[in-house]
Amino acid sequence: MLGCATRPPVPVAELAPSGRLKAAINFGNPILAVRMPDGSPRGVSVDLSNELGRRLGVPVELVTFTSAGKVVEAVRDAQVDIAFVAIDPVRGADMLQTPPYVIIEGAYLVRNDSPIRRNEEVDQAANRVVVGNGSAYDLYLSRELKAARLVKAPTSPAVTDVMVAQNLEVAAGVKQQLEADAKRVAGLRLLPGRFMVINQAMGLPKGREAGARYLAAFVEEMKASGFVAAALTRHGIEGAAVAPPSSTP
Incomplete structure (x- = not known):
């Protein structure tokens, strides 16, 4: 996992090598994105993708998925340029990841008559x-x-x-x-x-270290500026918190 205290140069060639920022959007996690009636994605991950594309000066292509597993495969195979996935050592073997931008909770559901309490x-x-x-x-x-x-x-x-x-x-x-x-x-x-507790981060294909440094600094700025908090509020997300500043050098 990479962090950065100062803003690095903008490595457009690593973050958008095709001239478009291909962002993986996962409908499998409603905290990150939901499908609107017209099929378009809406959510925190969409807002972050669009803001990153604006800063890079490139158009954004939202590539939608129904599960995190498929997203990880797409990042591993460099079919997308960025993704929004939970930090996990297994996933870290297949991609570069930033510090977390949001913290969410995992829970269990049972039947009312279940003996499990x-x-x-x-x-x-x-x-x-x-x-x-x-x-x-x-x-x-x-x-x-x-x-x-x-x-x-x-x-x-x-x-x-x-x-x-x-x-x-x-x-x-x-x-x-x-x-x-x-x-x-x-x-x-x-x-x-x-x-x-699930730490949600941004990820990108391995071998794009300059892009990862820029993305880590971007995440820290989006947290510090209130962008992530405002996006959670705008999309009516409850029970998720903005991750604290990263201490990773």
């Missing part, structure tokens, strides 16, 4: 936990769960429907998505608190 009770052999394939929750729980079994849903927004359809015990995902699901589907409840 606390996050600490999920990791039992009798429990099957649904996660979005390749999501931050998938990567984290693959390392952390010792007894419970993970079941992979195609995308994070699908975890609740998979849990209900297959009569599974737990769904895991971004807290806001699961809260919406609990209102949409009767008989479900969130467990109190959170099981993980």
Whole structure:
């Protein structure tokens, strides 16, 4: 993960080598982006992409995805120039990442009649936990769960429907998505608190170190200036916080 205290030169050739800034937008995380009725994306990641393109002086091409796993693949294969993904050591092997710009929470969802009352009770052999394939929750729980079994849903927004359809015990995902699901589907409840904190960062293909330094400085400025906070407010995002300033040199 890269940080920078001063603004570096603008490496347009690394951030937009085609002359356009290709930004990956993930509909799988409603904190980052949502699909409008006309199909267009709207959200914090869209605002950051457009502001970066403005500063680089290049047009922005928003490339949409339905899951974080697909976004990571696109960055790894240099099909996009920037992306918005959770910081994770597995993902860090395939891309360069900035310090975080937003912190969000991961939560568990269960049925109302479930005996599970606390996050600490999920990791039992009798429990099957649904996660979005390749999501931050998938990567984290693959390392952390010792007894419970993970079941992979195609995308994070699908975890609740998979849990209900297959009569599974737990769904895991971004807290806001699961809260919406609990209102949409009767008989479900969130467990109190959170099981993980997710640091959302910007990423770009490996080998573009000058671009990563510029992007890290951009993220720090967007946090310090209030841009990220204003975007969260503008899009009605609750439960997510602006990440603190990075101490990474």
